[in-house]
Amino acid sequence: MTIQFNDETFRDDYSFFNSERAIKRFPFPFHEDSYMYSVNMEQHRGGPVDSIYEKRFDVDEHYVAEMRDRALVLADDPLRCQSLPHMTLAGWDLLELIMVTKSEDYPDLFKLHRDGNKWRWVNKPLGIDDKFVFLDETTLPYGPMEYITRQAQGDFCVLDQRDDNLWMDAGMVTTQADWSLDFDIGMNFFEWHAPVPLAHEKGIFVRALKFLLNIQQGAPARRLNWTMTVNPLLDTSPENYHKWGIQKTTLTPKNIGAKQHLRVELQTFFRLPRSNGLVFPIRCYLCSFQDIMTVPKWGRRLHRVIRDLPEELATYKGFIDNRPMMLEYLKNFDDGLPTSLGIWPEIDTEPKLQK
Amino acid sequence: MSGIEKIQVVVTNIVRLNELVTRFEFKRTDGKLLPTFSGGAHTVVEMQDGEITRLNPYSLMSDPMCQRAYAISVRRDDEGRGGSLFMHNKVSVGDNMVISYPINLFSLDLRAKKHLFIAGGIGITPFLAQIKQLDRFNGYWNLHYSCRSESLGSYVDELTDQHPNETHVYYDDKDQQIDLVKLLEGQPLGTHVYVCGPKGMIDWVCNTASKEGWPREAIHYEEFLAPKPGKPFEVKLAVSGKVIQVGEQESLLEAIEREGIDAPYLCRGGACGQCETAVIDYAGNFIHRDHWLGEDEHKSGQKIMPCVSRFEGKILVLDR
Numbered sequence: 102m103t104i105q106f107n108d109e110t111f112r113d114d115y116s117f118f119n120s121e122r123a124i125k126r127f128p129f130p131f132h133e134d135s136y137m138y139s140v141n142m143e144q145h146r147g148g149p150v151d152s153i154y155e156k157r158f159d160v161d162e163h164y165v166a167e168m169r170d171r172a173l174v175l176a177d178d179p180l181r182c183q184s185l186p187h188m189t190l191a192g193w194d195l196l197e198l199i200m201v202t203k204s205e206d207y208p209d210l211f212k213l214h215r216d217g218n219k220w221r222w223v224n225k226p227l228g229i230d231d232k233f234v235f236l237d238e239t240t241l242p243y244g245p246m247e248y249i250t251r252q253a254q255g256d257f258c259v260l261d262q263r264d265d266n267l268w269m270d271a272g273m274v275t276t277q278a279d280w281s282l283d284f285d286i287g288m289n290f291f292e293w294h295a296p297v298p299l300a301h302e303k304g305i306f307v308r309a310l311k312f313l314l315n316i317q318q319g320a321p322a323r324r325l326n327w328t329m330t331v332n333p334l335l336d337t338s339p340e341n342y343h344k345w346g347i348q349k350t351t352l353t354p355k356n357i358g359a360k361q362h363l364r365v366e367l368q369t370f371f372r373l374p375r376s377n378g379l380v381f382p383i384r385c386y387l388c389s390f391q392d393i394m395t396v397p398k399w400g401r402r403l404h405r406v407i408r409d410l411p412e413e414l415a416t417y418k419g420f421i422d423n424r425p426m427m428l429e430y431l432k433n434f435d436d437g438l439p440t441s442l443g444i445w446p447e448i449d450t451e452p453k454l455q456k
Numbered sequence: 457m458s459g460i461e462k463i464q465v466v467v468t469n470i471v472r473l474n475e476l477v478t479r480f481e482f483k484r485t486d487g488k489l490l491p492t493f494s495g496g497a498h499t500v501v502e503m504q505d506g507e508i509t510r511l512n513p514y515s516l517m518s519d520p521m522c523q524r525a526y527a528i529s530v531r532r533d534d535e536g537r538g539g540s541l542f543m544h545n546k547v548s549v550g551d552n553m554v555i556s557y558p559i560n561l562f563s564l565d566l567r568a569k570k571h572l573f574i575a576g577g578i579g580i581t582p583f584l585a586q587i588k589q590l591d592r593f594n595g596y597w598n599l600h601y602s603c604r605s606e607s608l609g610s611y612v613d614e615l616t617d618q619h620p621n622e623t624h625v626y627y628d629d630k631d632q633q634i635d636l637v638k639l640l641e642g643q644p645l646g647t648h649v650y651v652c653g654p655k656g657m658i659d660w661v662c663n664t665a666s667k668e669g670w671p672r673e674a675i676h677y678e679e680f681l682a683p684k685p686g687k688p689f690e691v692k693l694a695v696s697g698k699v700i701q702v703g704e705q706e707s708l709l710e711a712i713e714r715e716g717i718d719a720p721y722l723c724r725g726g727a728c729g730q731c732e733t734a735v736i737d738y739a740g741n742f743i744h745r746d747h748w749l750g751e752d753e754h755k756s757g758q759k760i761m762p763c764v765s766r767f768e769g770k771i772l773v774l775d776r
C-alpha cells in the first residue's frame with residue numbers, strides 16, 4: 102500500500118489530521134468496558150493486514166511531519182537525545198534493527214545495501230541517501246542512535262541490562278507523555294516508574310521486569326498504554342509544561358470533540374543482539390474524540406472507561422479536572438448497548454448508535 | 457510458552473581438541489546468515505537421543521560478529537546423563553540439528569574500564585567470544601585460565617599466540633595456582649571480574665572478591681549445571697491434569713516437555729529463574745540443585761526449578 106504523507110503540524114496551528122484509513126487503524130486501547138493497569142504484554146509477531154501491529158515498525162501518513170517536529174524539538178533542546186558512553190554499540194544495534202526491518206517491510210520506501218561493513222541507506226520519504234561504514238561513528242553525521250531515530254516515528258529508550266535490572270542509559274525522547282529523559286537518564290526500571298500510582302502495590306512492575314529481562318533475540322513483545330492530550334501535541338514534556346499545561350484549560354463543551362485527543366502508545370520491546378541491551382520504542386498515536394466517535398463500539402466503550410476510571414489514574418494521567426466535561430460529551434455516544442470484546446472497531450457487526 | 461526461537465542448522469565441522477573436548481560448527485540449513493550475538497551468549501542444542509529429546513545449553517565461542525557459522529565446544533562427561541556423550545559419539549558432519557537463538561545470561565558490563573576473566577577448564581568458552589568482541593572495540597581485558605594439564609588445555613595455544621600479554625595459564629598438574637588475592641588487589645578502579653568454571657572455582661572467586669570489597673555489580677559468574685540423574689519419581693501436574701513419571705536419566709523439565717506441555721525455560725541449568733514452578737502439595741524431600749532460589753525458598757517447599765532439581769518421596773503436585 103502506498104502511503105500519502107500528510108502535510109501537517111503538531112504545534113501552533115495544529116493542522117494534524119487523521120485520514121479515514123488512519124482512524125480505522127487507530128490502536129484503540131480498551132479491550133473491554135473498564136480499565137486497570139495490568140501486565141498486558143503479548144508477542145509482537147505481526148497482526149491483521151494494515152493494522153498498526155502488522156509491521157515491526159509501523160510507518161504511517163504522519164511519518165514525514167513527525168520527523169519534522171522531532172527536528173524542531175531537538176534544535177530547541179538537544180538533551181532530548183542522550184546516550185551514555187557505553188551505549189554506542191546498542192545504538193548500532195538499533196540502527197541495524199531499524200534499517201533491516203524497514204527495508205524488508207517497506208521495500209518501496211526504504212532500501213539498505215550492505216557490502217560487508219560498507220552500507221548505503223536510502224530513505225525515500227525523507228530524501229536521504231547516505232553511505233557509511235557500519236560500526237564507525239565518524240562516517241555518520243550523528244551517533245548511530247540519533248541518526249536512525251531522527252528517521253523513525255516514536256520515542257526510543259535504549260536500556261542496558263545488568264544486575265537483573267534495566268537501566269535507561271540512552272534514548273531519543275521528543276513525543277513523551279509528561280516524563281523526561283534528562284531526568285530519568287541512568288535510572289533503573291523501578292526508579293523511573295516510581296511516580297506511577299497503584300501499579301507498584303499490585304506487583305505489576307516486578308512481574309513486568311522479569312518478563313522484559315527474558316525477552317530474547319528474534320522474539321519481540323508489545324503492549325499498549327494511553328493517556329489524554331488537549332490539541333494534537335506530540336511534545337508533552339515536563340520541560341515544556343509551561344507551554345502545553347495551560348492549553349488544558351482551553352477546552353469547552355463546543356470544542357472538546359475536536360480538541361481533546363486520546364493518546365495511545367504502542368510500546369514494543371526488542372532484544373539487541375550485539376550489546377545484549379533492550380530497545381523500547383514508544384510509538385504515539387493521536388485521535389480526536391470526534392474521530393473516535395465515528396466508530397460506535399469505541400464511542401460506547403470510551404464513555405464507560407473514562408466514567409469508571411479510578412481517580413488516581415485520572416489524576417496521574419492529568420485529566421481529572423476535565424473529566425466531567427469529557428463525560429458530558431461522551432455520554433451522547435453511549436446508548437447502553439453491550440459491546441463486543443477486543444479492541445477492533447467492528448464497524449460492520451456492531452450496531453449503529455441508537456440515539 | 458517457552459518463547460525461544462529455533463534455528464535449523466547443519467553440522468559443518470567437528471574438531472577433536474583433546475581427549476575430553478570437541479568443537480562443533482554449525483551453519484544454517486537454508487544458507488542464510490545466523491543472527492549476531494553478544495559475547496557470553498549460549499545456544500540450546502536439541503538432541504534426538506532415541507526416545508529422549510535432550511536440550512543442552514552450550515556457550516557460543518565463535519566471533520559474535522561472524523554470521524556465517526557458530527561454534528561450541530563440548531566437554532565429554534562420562535558420568536552425566538548422556539547429552540555430551542551424544543554430541544561426542546552420535547553427531548557427524550552433515551547432520552541436521554536444531555539450536556536456539558542466542559541467549560545471553562553472562563554479558564559483559566560495557567561500562568567496565570577493564571575486564572578480568574577467570575576461567576576453569578571448559579569454562580573458557582564464553583570468554584573466547586567475549587575476547588573477540590572486546591578486541592574489535594579495543595576493549596581492555598586480561599585472562600587467567602586454569603587447566604588440568606597441558607594436554608587438556610583447550611585453546612591455550614591460540615590464546616597465547618594471539619594475546620601473549622593478556623593471557624595467563626595455570627596447570628593443575630604443575631601445581632600452578634592463581635594468586636587470587638594478589639590478582640584482585642592489583643586491578644585498576646572500574647575493573648569487572650568474570651568467572652566461569654567449576655562450582656568450587658566460582659564460589660572461591662565470588663567470595664574472595666566480596667571479601668576484598670568488590671561491589672556486587674562488578675562480579676559476574678556463569679555456571680551451567682547439567683541436570684544429574686537420580687531415582688525415578690512421580691509428579692502430578694495440576695493445570696494440565698496429568699500424572700507423569702520422571703525417569704532416572706531425564707530431568708523433571710524434560711519429563712514435562714515429553715508429555716507435550718510447553719514449559720518455560722532459558723538456561724536449563726538452574727541459573728536464569730525462568731522455569732520456576734510452584735509446588736501445590738508434597739510429601740517427601742526435594743533435591744534442590746539450582747542457584748536461583750534462596751535457601752529459604754528451598755526450605756519452604758513451595759517452589760522448584762524443574763530444569764535441574766528433583767524429588768524423592770510419595771506425592772508431588774506442581775502448578776503446571
Ligand code: HEM
Nearest residue numbers: 138139140141258280293294296297300305309327328381
Ligand atoms: C523497559 C521498558 C519500559 C520503559 C523504558 C518504561 C518507561 C516508562 C516511563 C518513563 C513512564 C513514565 C513515568 C513517569 O510518570 O515519570 C512509564 C509509565 C508507566 N509504565 Fe513503563 N516503561 C517500560 C516498560 C513497562 C512495562 C513492561 C510495563 C507493564 C506493565 C509498564 C507499565 C507502566 C505504566 C502502567 C505506567 C503509567 C502509565 C500511564 O498511566 O500513563 N512499563 N513507563
Ligand code: FES
Nearest residue numbers: 724728729731763
Ligand atoms: S531454565 Fe533457567 S533456571 Fe531453570
